[in-house]
Amino acid sequence: MTMNTTIKSLALVCLLIPTLSNAQERFASRTGHVAFRSETTVETIEANNHKATSVYDPNTGALEFAVLIKAFEFEKALMQEHFNENYMESNTYPKAVFKGKVVGVTAADLKKPGKHDVTVEGELTMHGVSNKVTNKATISVEPTGTLKAESNFVIKAEDYKIDIPSVVRKQIAEEIQVKVRIDYQKM
Template identity: 45%
Template sequence: MKRIFSVVPVLLLLATPWSGRAQGTFMTKTGRVSFLSTTILEDIEARNNAAAAVFDLNTGQLALVIPVKEFVFKRSLMQEHFNENYMESDKYPKATFTGRFTGADAATLGWAGSHEVQVEGELTLHGVSHHVKVPGALELKNGQLLASAVFNVAPADYNIEVPLLVRENIAKIVSIRVALSCDVVAGSGPKPTRSSPLK
């Protein structure tokens, strides 16, 4: 029994170099970003399927560009107001994030399953940048890098003005959901494999 305990770590150590080192750059132009504002009076939801993202697994860096005008609302008038008055999309057409993820690296990402990561960097919305740190998840599956994160943003922090009359209709904290399926960029490194040392 005792021997098994010592064998497992050794096996792990041996296995690590053989497991697929997830390398290279992954990218998407059709990432999904949605947000939800919930108040007693109403729920406001909008979806965007045109977010672009790039992940560099070698360095742990990532960047995200969201075209603000691509958000679709249930109500067309709301969508117009969102672009015209709240986000001022003509002036600030893109929301961006640039930063790095920690908690998983090129080696561990090769293992099957979802990996919890911490994402840290600059979020720029409505022309205002803030340093943010949010939890996320990364998974390599069928040659794709799946990334997801759910985090909160306070519109007031980004100088997004809410008129008095609808102040009760729009949440102080808006929940943002990001789901990206990135494909490997050709020539950015060996194709990652899915082998796991524990299999």
């Protein structure tokens, strides 16, 4: 073997290494469901978004999440308009984004069916404000190998500088309940 072919075969091996490591798959979804609910004695407001996108890499634990604010659907069209125009200012801040990681489960755990209680921690950015968040979640591995992730948590409007004028304080809760349901497919 000449020096030249040694280098060539070495290079080939090096090229293959990243391919091999990538073979450990990631999970993704474009149809994640995010719902929120504001509950006061006067009024209950609910909105649903079925277009959340998310990518989860079990090897590193990295989880990312993006929700288009304008894709939240309300029962009342006027509420939807006010939500975008007056509260979330979705022309200026079109997306809510989460970047963080999943703690409490290993890539190996996710190879076999089962349900895992995990903690999700990271940074949630919306309405131009970023906050560190830590929430409980569950990840279920389906027999087909896909993942179902669920999480319920609470967001405070003031933490994201979402101003609620005093005239509507009775209709809009300070603490907004949020529900996330995502069916991840292998990428």
